[in-house]
Amino acid sequence: MAVELTRKIVDLEDLGGRPDFMGITVDDAKVKCPEQAIGLTSYGLIHFSVCDIGYLLDDFGIKPAKVVERAFENFGNFVPKGRFEFNFGTTRPAISMILSEYVYQPIASMVTTEEAMTNSEVKWAIERNTPSGLVFAQVAEMVKKVEEIFILNGAHGIAIRERDRPVEVFATSTRLAVYTGALVGTYFQENSIPGLYVAYENGKKAGLSVRPSMSDFYGFQGALQWSSPARNKAALVNILQLSAHLRGRQLPFSESDLLKYTHGNNF
Structure with a gap:
């Protein structure tokens, strides 16, 4: 049905x-993939799940002021009013x-x-051994020291941390x-939190490290190749804009520079 x-x-x-x-109602979305965090405003879907209900495109006419009209349903308690969060699907863009x-x-x-572990959706995912549940179960074991x-x-x-x-x-x-x-890494670097950022996949070390530097963002074309060229370019620009924003300065390059940094791959 979700497909x-x-x-x-x-x-x-x-x-x-x-x-x-x-x-698309929140209730319908929960039935299709209940383990995911899905949010619905009175103006439309604003947070997509891993089962990829849809895209958020600028020509839909959804504006920032409307996005915060209603809190996210499941993980909304983690996203205070006025905030937005990225979400990545694993099947489409x-x-x-x-x-x-x-x-x-x-x-x-x-x-x-403690707040995270008391969230009902987290408990649901852990009890059912979903991929998300495996991730949070890993964290649950570290509650006292995290x-x-x-x-x-x-x-x-x-x-x-x-x-x-x-x-x-x-x-x-x-x-x-x-991506995470x-x-x-960029966020913590800006807040003077040092350290190596070790990535894991489903609770197992994935054998890669992510350094919190701008140069890391230039290598993302490889991770983006499963999406369309147009979406890749827009997504990468947004990620770089985010990094620039976190660093308190304007985007340090033009779109033409982007092609150079990514060697023209997949664009």
Whole structure:
């Protein structure tokens, strides 16, 4: 059912139409993939799950002021009003299409581990051994020694840190680990939190490290190749804008520079 719904939206988009997001209810979405964090505003779907209900494109006319109209349903308690968060699917476009305006909103919130572990959706995922549940179960074992948990992408990408210890990133896929690690790494670097950011896939070390530096963002074309060229370019620009924003300065290059940094791959 979720696949059929996705195809319907994609078909409408490909034809230049505007998918009727108002026809998708939160309850319906929960039935299709209940372990995911899905949010619905009175203006349309704003947070996509791993089962890829749809895209957020600028021509849908969804504006930032409308995005915060209603809190997220499941993981909304982690995203204070006025904030937005990135979410990555694992079957279709790697990144939800976040408009450039959204980049200037915080993408996630810091909560204590205890708060995270009491979330009903987290418990649901752990009890059913979903990929997200495996990730959170890993964190649950570290409750006493973990100082903070940084939640991105609903349940699909998280980072934890102990006091004066490296940050460890957990994600349900290597691609998510790369993205989560880079985003969290940049955030923590700006807050003077040192350390190596080690990425994990489904609780197992994925054999990659993510350094929190701008240069890391230039290598993301490899992680983006499963999406379309147009979406890749827009997504990478947004990620770079986010990094620039976190560093308190303007985007340090033009779109033509982007081709040079990515060697023209997949664009």
